[in-house]
Amino acid sequence: MRRVSGDDVDPGAAGPSRGFDALVEVRLRPGIADPEGATIERALPALGFTGITGVRAGKSFRFHLDAPDEETASAEAASVADRLLANPVIEECAVTVAPSPAGRARTPT
Amino acid sequence: MPPRIAVVVYPGTNCEHDVVRAMERLGASADLVWHGTSSLAGYDAAVLPGGFAHGDYLRPGALARFSPVTAAVAELAAAGGPVVGICNGFQVLTEAGLLPGALQKNRGLRFICETVDVEVSSGDSVLTAGIAPGTRLRIPINHFEGNYTCDHETLAGLRAEDRVIARYVDDVNGSTDRIAGICNPGRNVVGLMPHPERASDPLLGSEDGNALLGAFLGAATRVSGGSSPAGGPAR
Numbered sequence: 001m002r003r004v005s006g007d008d009v010d011p012g013a014a015g016p017s018r019g020f021d022a023l024v025e026v027r028l029r030p031g032i033a034d035p036e037g038a039t040i041e042r043a044l045p046a047l048g049f050t051g052i053t054g055v056r057a058g059k060s061f062r063f064h065l066d067a068p069d070e071e072t073a074s075a076e077a078a079s080v081a082d083r084l085l086a087n088p089v090i091e092e093c094a095v096t097v098a099p100s101p102a103g104r105a106r107t108p109t
Numbered sequence: 110m111p112p113r114i115a116v117v118v119y120p121g122t123n124c125e126h127d128v129v130r131a132m133e134r135l136g137a138s139a140d141l142v143w144h145g146t147s148s149l150a151g152y153d154a155a156v157l158p159g160g161f162a163h164g165d166y167l168r169p170g171a172l173a174r175f176s177p178v179t180a181a182v183a184e185l186a187a188a189g190g191p192v193v194g195i196c197n198g199f200q201v202l203t204e205a206g207l208l209p210g211a212l213q214k215n216r217g218l219r220f221i222c223e224t225v226d227v228e229v230s231s232g233d234s235v236l237t238a239g240i241a242p243g244t245r246l247r248i249p250i251n252h253f254e255g256n257y258t259c260d261h262e263t264l265a266g267l268r269a270e271d272r273v274i275a276r277y278v279d280d281v282n283g284s285t286d287r288i289a290g291i292c293n294p295g296r297n298v299v300g301l302m303p304h305p306e307r308a309s310d311p312l313l314g315s316e317d318g319n320a321l322l323g324a325f326l327g328a329a330t331r332v333s334g335g336s337s338p339a340g341g342p343a344r
Binding site for chain 2: 039
């Protein structure tokens with residue numbers, strides 16, 4: 001039986017692999033018509049918001065991954081974004097990776 | 110022997126029975142093939158019907174690329190077998206990399222369901238063989254993401270190689286160059302947003318889709334080495 005105390009719960013230092021949180025933001029490429037963003041922009045004046053321009057709609061994805069270091073985690077998250085989450089014909093994406101807060105569960109439940 | 114057509118069914122596909130019925134009326138033998146199937150051995154051609162494969166989650170067609178049958182469709186295509194993706198099937202073919210470009214949301218953000226005029230712009234593909242360019246067909250469209258887009262180089266290539274096989278007569282959804290359908294360099298893989306199977310019977314208001322489906326069966330028959338099925342194009 002493994003004894004767990006508050007002191008030794010530190011996924012970041014426990015093994016060769018560490019936990020990272022990734023955020024992938026996918027949006028349409030500049031120049032690709034964004035009817036969703038345009039529709040939202042046209043609706044804003046009805047609520048009294050005037051002077052808001054350049055609304056672009058997109059999607060964001062969050063996931064957790066284990067990797068030896070941040071560089072590897074970033075490369076893997078970028079690969080996930082390029083190969084699945086975004087269609088490079090019409091979309092571009094921004095990938096942000098940061099170490100998970102210590103003590104956070106590695107697998108979301 | 111009539112050509113054997115695989116009509117691929119992903120979870121969420123919803124036009125498969127219409128396609129089977131239209132194919133059978135033209136003399137083909139058509140089977141529904143579940144997306145978990147990893148081989149299309151024994152089939153002369155494949156149709157990817159319309160619908161919402163995998164719920165259109167992420168993007169239309171994006172997840173269908175991981176279904177085992179999609180690799181089998183790619184194998185059939187690489188061997189020269191006729192493949193047509195209709196509507197959502199077209200989206201699947203672009204996401205799977207079998208056709209260039211992408212289908213984005215219609216300009217105006219409207220789901221469009223209406224019968225439109227489509228003009229055949231190339232008679233050199235498995236879906237349009239024997240049809241004179243300029244021929245106009247009345248065929249329904251039924252899509253939200255039917256606005257074909259690609260980069261300038263791809264568009265220039267499609268035009269130069271005569272690979273735009275059909276265009277909308279009117280600009281219905283914002284499609285680049287009014288593109289309704291394209292084919293691959295081998296001309297055996299075609300994507301088409303309009304639904305020819307919904308214009309395959311007088312009861313449906315138009316039989317114009319039969320010209321396209323008949324041409325497709327003719328191509329499948331040539332691949333199978335058999336004789337042209339009843340109702341197919343006599344070539």
